[in-house]
Amino acid sequence: MAPMTIAPTSTSTSAPLAIDAQGLVKDFDGFRAVDHISLKVKAGSIFGVLGPNGAGKTTTLRMLLGIIAPDEGRCLLLGADRPLSVAKLVGYLPEERGLYPSMSAIEAIAFMGALRGLPLAEGRRRARDLLEGHGLAYAMNRPVRQMSKGMAQTVQLLGTIVHRPRLIVLDEPFSGLDALNQQKLEGLIRAQAQDGVTIIFSTHVIAHAERLCEEIAIIAGGKVPFAGRVDEARNRLAPQVRLETRAADGPWRAALPPGALQQGHHWQFELAEAGVEPLLKALIEGDAGIVSLxxxxxxxxxxxxxxxxxxxxxxxxxxxxxxxx
Structure with missing residues (x-):
């Protein structure tokens, strides 16, 4: 029997989906890289695939796009059961970066657009607008070989969106970028989402997923033990109470759970299902002397x-x- 995956609870069957993948499986030489993964990505959302290196993220993205065929399962991409048939509506930034070193920024962006059916002249016009809009007007005619890593990454990302896709797929887009360029990339992703573009990206950096994503899939060992809203993942754990008291002991301690961690007058423990009110009542009536909570x-x-x-x-x-x- 195939392992069960958890579909996003916030995605109803009537909500428009940019990606609807069911039971994807991929084996390589007897090794199961992807094990019955199912994903539903709402149109217009930012969706993160979060997991360590080697978890199956890249293989999953490539199956979603039709670059490699699954051994089992199916995928609807923008409503099409043959993902490659809608390739011109998709922008894809692979994990392996690659630009021709002798090309200028404008020509590199226009060339990437041409691969998706955009006429070169229109691609050059859009490339100028994109470079100016992202503070790179000075680098329009600079060869790729003379660019910093962050600049080259930005140029390749602009080439990914120059044909104005409905879906953008980014494989580890933040890898190797410094903090400033990561911040710029986050801004670009948000701007695309505000225009109604669906974005799915893989990452092993939790902070990016937490800041950007409405929904995520956690992937480990080729499986997805969770897919859903970020707050749903966090709500699986009880909130933590941090308490400092003036008194070290007293009847109020009976209100603390048995597993409470103590360091001097400082305490840490899970908030009980009953909430904070009974705890506060016990602390006050027991003269604990609340310094902070x-x-x-x-x-x-x-x-x-x-x-x-x-x-x-x-x-x-x-x-x-x-x-x-």
Whole structure:
């Protein structure tokens, strides 16, 4: 029996879908890279595929686009059951970057548009507008070989959107970029989404998924143990209470859960289902002397650990450390 995946609970059957993939499987030489993955991506949304390197992200994206065929399963891309038939409506930035070194920025963008059916003259006109709009007017005629990594990445991304696609697929778009260029890329993604374009991107950086995405799929070991809204993933864990008291002991301690962590007069524990009111009442009536009390929602990293497991989370953290090195 195929493993069960969790479809986004916020996506109704009547909502328009840019991607509707069911039970995708891909094997390479006896190794199962993708194991019965199902994804539903709403039109006009920003959707993140979050997981460590080697989790199956790139293989999944390539199956969604029809670049490689699944061994099992099916995919509707922009309503088409043959994804390659709607390739001109899609912008794709692969993980392996590649621009011709001798091309200028304008020609590189126009060339990428031409691959999607955009006439070269129109591509050059749009390329000028895009470069000016993103503060790169000075680099219009600069050869790719003379560009910084961040500039070349931006040029390739502009080439990905120059034909004005309805769907943009980005494979690890933030990898190798410094903080400033990552911020610029986030702004470009948001701008495209505001224009109604659907964006799906893979990443091993939790912060990007948390800031940008309405919905995510967590992928580990070729499987998707969770797909849905970011807040739904975080809500799988109870909020954390951080408490500081003047008193070290008293009857109020009976209101703290048995697993509460203590360091001097500081406490940390999960908020009970009953909420904070009974806790406050016990602390006040028991003369605990509340110095501070805060309730913190679990972050997406905590949710990832709970959903995908410690090993997958360690792989994710390792990939992020390698990016920063």
């Amino acid at each position: 805060s309730i913190e929602r679990p972050g997406l990293h905590d949710a990832f650990v709970a959903i995908a497991g410690e090993a997958a989370a360690a792989d994710l953290d390792r990939a992020q450390e390698e990016d920063r090195a």
